[in-house]
Amino acid sequence: MISNKITLIKNNITKTALQFNRIPQDINLLAVSKTRPVEDIIAAINIGQNSFGESYLQDAIPKIQVLSNYKLEWHFIGALQSNKTRLIAENFDWVQSLDNLKHAKRLNIQRPINLPPLNICIQINISTESQKSGILLDEVINLATEIAMLPNLRLRGLMALPIACQNFAQQRLPFRTLHKAYQNLQNLGLVLDTLSMGMTNDMEAAIAEGSTLVRIGTGIFGERKKG
Numbered sequence: 007m008i009s010n011k012i013t014l015i016k017n018n019i020t021k022t023a024l025q026f027n028r029i030p031q032d033i034n035l036l037a038v039s040k041t042r043p044v045e046d047i048i049a050a051i052n053i054g055q056n057s058f059g060e061s062y063l064q065d066a067i068p069k070i071q072v073l074s075n076y077k078l079e080w081h082f083i084g085a086l087q088s089n090k091t092r093l094i095a096e097n098f099d100w101v102q103s104l105d106n107l108k109h110a111k112r113l114n115i116q117r118p119i120n121l122p123p124l125n126i127c128i129q130i131n132i133s134t135e136s137q138k139s140g141i142l143l144d145e146v147i148n149l150a151t152e153i154a155m156l157p158n159l160r161l162r163g164l165m166a167l168p169i170a171c172q173n174f175a176q177q178r179l180p181f182r183t184l185h186k187a188y189q190n191l192q193n194l195g196l197v198l199d200t201l202s203m204g205m206t207n208d209m210e211a212a213i214a215e216g217s218t219l220v221r222i223g224t225g226i227f228g229e230r231k232k233g
């Protein structure tokens with residue numbers, strides 16, 4: 007059951023946080039509801055979950071509209087394309103997958119003025135050999151500085167999605183690198199509070215390395231259909 011699984015994940019977050027000398031409340035849970043039906047999301051809402059992650063815009067918009075009477079926070083975590091930025095700026099509260107200035111400028115212009123600034127995480131390509139999304143680490147200072155100047159965006163932090171691996175010590179390495187980049191930006195004066203890292207299979211390693219937001223899909227809703 008979805009409610010039981012959320013409870014299990016939360017207990018695991020607490021246990022892992024304490025094990026690594028962290029404050030459990032500093033780690034937030036994003037329920038990744040991409041491809042899931044509205045009923046599954048309502049089951050999660052009923053146990054107190056209020057933030058959800060979606061990757062596919064056409065799949066997400068109807069769900070956001072149907073659930074608009076609930077007070078929810080929607081995070082876009084999928085690949086961005088120029089022709090999608092307007093609907094994202096109009097319907098989401100967060101974009102975690104921003105990786106270039108062109109899309110940042112479009113989101114900034116397209117964000118409706120009656121809404122608060124769009125919360126942003128810059129996606130970092132932390133396992134360079136395997137991925138196409140995200141910017142390289144040595145470009146992050148430039149992009150972060152530019153985004154921080156856009157009035158309708160609010161830069162909150164960094165996000166990454168390392169290649170899957172099962173070994174705990176190895177899982178920790180890219181997360182450690184990301185945490186250092188995050189602290190580096192903070193040291194440069196940017197006010198950031200979100201280090202979005204960790205999914206179902208590497209959540210503990212991400213918490214050990216400083217994650218403040220874990221993005222959990224399978225662990226809450228079960229296996230996704232391959233598509």
Ligand SMILES: *Cc1c(COP(=O)(O)O)cnc(C)c1O
Nearest residue numbers: 038083205206221222223224225
């Ligand atoms: C699908 C997805 C997740 C959730 O992955 P699970 O392994 O199902 O927990 C997290 N982050 C991003 C960016 C995703 O696309």
